[in-house]
Amino acid sequence: MPHYIMLxxxxxxxxxxxxxxxxxxxxxxKYGETLGGKMLDFYxxxxxxxxxxxxxGTSDENALKFxxxxxxSGNVRTKTLKAFTxxxxxxxxxxxx
Numbered sequence: 001m002p003h004y005i006m007l008x009x010x011x012x013x014x015x016x017x018x019x020x021x022x023x024x025x026x027x028x029x030k031y032g033e034t035l036g037g038k039m040l041d042f043y044x045x046x047x048x049x050x051x052x053x054x055x056x057g058t059s060d061e062n063a064l065k066f067x068x069x070x071x072x073s074g075n076v077r078t079k080t081l082k083a084f085t086x087x088x089x090x091x092x093x094x095x096x097x
Contacts, residue, residue, distance in 0.1 A: 001056040003040075003083040004063055008051040014075030021075075025051075028070055035062040051076065054083075 014021070029039045036058035043052045057063040060082070067078055084092065 005081040006053040007049045007079040008076040010050045
């Protein structure tokens with residue numbers, strides 16, 4: 001399954017309703033599961049990003065659908081990295097000179 005690292009920042013709307021953020025995250029996780037995804041880790045962070053999440057998905061298309069829905073909620077803006085495991089990395093680079 002493809003892996004994704006999501007870097008998120010709260011919008012003005014999201015920070016105004018920060019007390020309900022844990023419930024919103026749980027709802028987002030449930031929606032992701034309906035698309036065949038799985039949240040592996042989620043963190044509230046200090047620094048450039050407010051949240052960091054690591055997830056598995058069934059396809060880039062479903063990941064994009066999830067991210068579009070998340071952005072449409074108006075509470076966070078995302079930057080997403082497609083990630084490769086060590087095993088996948090080994091396969092990618094094995095034939096390099």
